[in-house]
Amino acid sequence: MSENTLFITENPCNRTAGRPVIGLDDLILTQDAATSAGSKMLAGFKSLFEARVVERLREAGYDIAGKANIGEFGFDFLGESSYFGPVVDADGHLATATAKLLMDSSVDAVVGLEVNGAQARSAALAGQVHLKPTYGCVSRFGTVAVACSGETVDITARSTEDVQQVLDVLAGHDDADGTSLPARECVRVTAAGFAEAAGAGEAFAAPITHVKVARGLMDAADADTKQLMEAAIQALSSEGVDITDMASETDALFAVANLAWNILMCAELCNNVNRFEGMKYGYHTEKYQTIDELYTKSRTEAFGYLTKAAILYGSEVLATGNYERCYDKSLRIRRLVSEAFSNEFARGASAGNTAGQTAILLPACAKRAYSLADVEANPYLAFEENRFTAPAAITGLPAVTAGGVQLIGSAFSDVALLRLANILPADCAGKEA
Amino acid sequence: MTAFETVIGLEVHVELATKSKIFCSCTNGSDAEPNTHVCPACCGMPGMLPVANRQVINLGMTAGMMLNCHINRTTTFDKKSYYYPDLPASYQTTQWFAPIAVNGYVTIQTEDGPKDIRVKQIHMEEDAGKLVHDNLTYTTLVDFNRTSVPLIEIVSQPDLRSADEVVAYLERLRSLLRFAKVSGARMEKGTMRADVNLSVRPAGSTVLGVRTEMKNMASIAAIRRAIEYETARHIDAIENGTEELVQETRGWDDDAGKSFAMRNKETAGDYRYFPDPNIMPVVIDDEWYDQIRASLPELPEVKLERYVAQVGLSDYDAGILAQSRAFCDCFEGAMAVGAAPKEAANWIITNCTGILNKRGLTSEDLPVPGRALGQLIGLVNDGKVSSANGKRLLEALFDLDSRGESVPEDMAAFAEAEGLVNSSDTGALEAVVAAVIAADPETAQAYRDGREKALNPLFGACMKQLKGKCDTQVLRSLLIAELKK
Incomplete structure (x- = not known):
């Protein structure tokens, strides 16, 4: 297949209509275009029905621009395993179709299925904003199932505001998804639901005033990434956010989370x-x-x-x-990681510095750029570098990637995380000032 | 000669009588035209997610309680992977780690008195599709109507010792499941299927022999034959070394009267069970549990005793009624609207059974609500409907059911609409009587001359003209009065 296929199927969109244009990744089913899951196995497969998120987007008047190229079943490192070929930028670095479509403004946001961190990594490298929402707030009905217990419909865009706007459309209960949360909980991740909860003084809607740094994972990253982390810490600190290190035993647990x-x-x-x-x-x-x-x-x-x-x-x-x-041991590790997160979030609050809530700061990947040769030399890179994304995947907690780094918050803190991410400095890789 | 003991455990699959399938809203009706009750979910298409049907869990719980099981208050669904053309998603959703019910028992009657057969567990699962082999074209077609039809599998401990005990166990299971309306449990329709695990050992031994599992038996009679054959085969192998027994799955060919090897332990696949992450664990709270507990039916033997002791039926009548939940419901419903017990029982045992047999239906298919039967009996007793037309009215109720129509509330109005009500117009009766006498003066004269039996042909002729729609007592007295004028 040819290199740099961005859209596997493309719908011409009339940009002059002024409606937001959304790209879907190739795991989201639509009736009008094929859904291939980046695989030769499903190449040309047309679904009899549409994903719930697609229905919601169309109802909200969004245009669907097409199916963005992804790695086979979406769980690889940066889309390199796609049957339709990898996407590589001018410098020979691995990119993703999502990152490129956003960069050249072909789309305003990409809605996909985050399985194993590929889209968080892509956003970190491209300086874009990515949200993996709280598990259960966005229906997975009509997404090609890969790793159901952790995957969520996700959003990548150029700004936190754009992500929030799309999230407001996608979030909501769905009877056709047995893991979908009740409507009153789904609404918490929308701007309106969050504002109402904040007025009522609910904990998940409090601003994030305390950030804990996952030192162990930060030390596993290269010097450039550490520098980005330091810049993020600096920026948060100067805005009055309290910064401490995460407990070392949590760090130790994170080190095995990706094995599980x-x-x-x-x-x-x-x-x-x-x-x-x-x-x-x-x-x-x-x-x-x-x-x-x-x-x-x-x-x-x-x-x-x-x-x-x-x-x-x-x-x-x-x-x-x-x-x-x-398998059973991994389920137990999943519980332990969830408990460790709860403890970190609770300890932050009881520190008594502020009335706000706590988030964890960590890198999204170990380096600032990867070449095709990197994944050819180590095809299992996705199973190693997911040490940065597995903590959020395994627990279903919301994670925002922005400014090249990643923030993980407590359940339903999606809106608070996106607001906190606004403080992070635009990273050199591409976010427009 | 050594005495041998046969050790048998059963795995019984029962289709649940729900309206829709287990994880989608398709109709549960596997005998419809092939592939008419299907959707992307039960065809295993990507993107569909399972949503557990609450009624399936209700019925699973009911079965567990009927079989004296402990109900797991947190029950989970698990995935079982294997490839077969009738399994569209290449995995079956079943219960492996925390089934709905465990550790129960079923009491059967044996020659030596009552015996408890322990039930290891009951789990809920989805059925697979049906493969239809066409021997003319050498093709195999798949019907997905049956995929995701809800089942329970009832697994017994190896407590059964003979074909008689197995038959008693299956009949008792069938009765309990039908009484609780868990399933129609019809072996001939495939809504109840049994796999027999059998081994043989010297009497007195506590070690189990080599076990074989037999599948595909379509009737209780076939199961009896299969057990007898397989027991003899095992004993022959042990005593005479005719073959080496291996742990394997065997099929039963009822025409040939032989079992045959299907697959052995070495070729059995690893099903790689794991919890289905798309179906949240089902937590049964006290309210839900109590609601199901309260809905359990009276057991058949309790009904039988009550019908004799309190209602005053004969052992024979009570015994027939208590064999069928539909009969019991009809009987109790008729009594509730004032029918005399003996009369209601007679109508069911004689008239209803007659129509059921004529139509090839079983007692559980009885489509007559007790209320309707009670009203019907009242109409006959009040002389509004003749006894013969009462039977026609009953038949009309069966017709309604076969047309898929519901039985009307008011049976008097229904009888009227069907044209089966006696004429209450004595003027019309008198006219018919006069006409019949005028048409046959010889017979009339014979009666007047004292030959009483001559009344019968005249009465018959009147009835014929009236098409049976009259109160026979009134007609008889009118006829006699007219003749004696």
Whole structure:
């Protein structure tokens, strides 16, 4: 496939109409255009129905510009595993279709499915704003399921205001998604719901006045990234935000969170892509004798390397004899990480410095730029660098990436996080002043 | 010669009698035209998410309580992965880690008296589709109507020792599930299916022998034959070394009267169970639990005893009624609107059963509400409907049901609309009587001459003209009065 495919399918949009233009990533189902999940397996697949988020966007009068290229099933490092080819910028650095579409103003925002941090990393490198909302506030109905327990519909845009505007449209209860939260809770992440809760003095709507730095993860990043973190700390501090270090035992737990997430994600992915067996959807091998051969050949020919690796890993951790020590243990680590976050958020509040709430500051990735050679040298980079994004993925907590760094807050603190992110300095990579 | 003991455990699958499927709103009706009750969710398409049907959990809980189980107050759904063309998402949603009900028992009657068969667990799950093999074209077609139809699987402990005990257990299960309206539990329709796990060991041994599992038995009679065959095969293998027994799944060919190997332990797949992250754990609070507990039906044996001791039916009549929840409901409903118990029982046991048999229906299919039967009996007793037309009226109620129409509240009006009400116009009766006598003066004269039996053909001729729509007592006295004029 050709390099630098930004849209896999594109709808011409009339920009003069003045309506916001949204790009969807290739895991969000629409009826009018194919949804390929970045995979040869689903290339050209047309859904019978639309994702709930697409319905909501259309109802709100937004234009859909097309399906942005992503890595196969959206869980790779920076889209490099896409059947439609990677996206690389002029300097030879890996970029994403999302970042480029926003940079050249083809779209005002990209709505996608954040599985394993690719979009947070993309926004961090491009100096854009990314939100992974509180799990359950935006319906996942009509998204190609990959790792359901942690993935959320996400938003990338050029500013926190743009992200909030789209979030206001997307958030809401959906009976068709069993993990969707009640309407009264979903509304908390909208500007209006937040304002009302703030007036009523609810804790999640208090401003974030305390930020804890995940030192362990910060030390795992390179000098340029550390510098960005220092700049962020400086900016927050000068606005009166209280800065302390996160407890070292939480740091230690974060160091294993991505191992647990890799196990959960691959197990779920393995199961979710089982349905793509060459019989009913997309790719179908040409020659076969038996049904087993049809399954095996279709999957061998249509799945990419990383997906195959994830399927093997996911099968292994669920196998009889491994379940307890791999999958079940990961579920326990998920609980421990959630508890650690709760403790950090609570300790911040009881410090008594202010009446506000607490967020965690950490990098979104280890370096400021990656080349195609980096992922070719280490195809499992996505399973290692997700140490920065796994804490939010595994817990379902909201995470905002802006100014090249990442903030994680307590449940429903999405609006507060976006407001705090406004304080962060525009990073050199591209955010316009 | 060594004495052997057969050790049997059953896995019984029962389709739940819900309106819709387990995770989508498609109609639960697997015998409709192929692939008419399907949607993207039960076809396993990407993007659809499961939403658990509360009625499935209600029925799972009901089954658990009927079988004296402990109900898990937090119950979860899990994914079981395997590839098969009838399984559209390549995984089945079932319960592996925390099933709805555990540790129950079912009491059966044996030659040696009552025996408790322990129930290990009951879990809820979705059914797979149906493969239809076309031997003419060598193709296999898939019908997804049945995918995601809700099932419960009832797993017994290996407490059964003979085909008789297995049959008693299955019949008791069927009765309990029907009484609780959990399922129609019809083996011939596939809404109840049993897998038999069987092993044989020397009597007195406490070690289990090599176990085989038999599938695909379509009737209780076939299960009995399969158990007898398989027991003999195992004993032959142990005593005479005719073959090496291996742990395997076997099919049953009822025509040949033989079991055959399907797959063994080595080729069995690893199902890689894990909790479904899209279905939140179901937490059953006290209110929900108590509501289901309060809705449990009276057990059949309790009804039988009550019908004899309190209602005054014979053991025979009570026994027939208590075999069917539909019969009991109809009987109690008829009594509630004032029908005499013996009369209501007779109508059900004689007339309703007659129509059911004629139409190839079972007792559980009885479409007559007790209220309607009670009113009907009242109409006959009041002389508003003749006894023969009462039976026609009953038949009309069955017709309503087969047309999918509901039974009207007012049976008198319904009888009127059906044209089955007796004529209350004595003038019209007198005219008919006069005409019949005029048409057959010889018979009339014979009666007048003292031959009493001559009344019968005249009465019959009147009834024919009136199409049976009259109070026979009134007609008889009018006819006699006219002849004696």
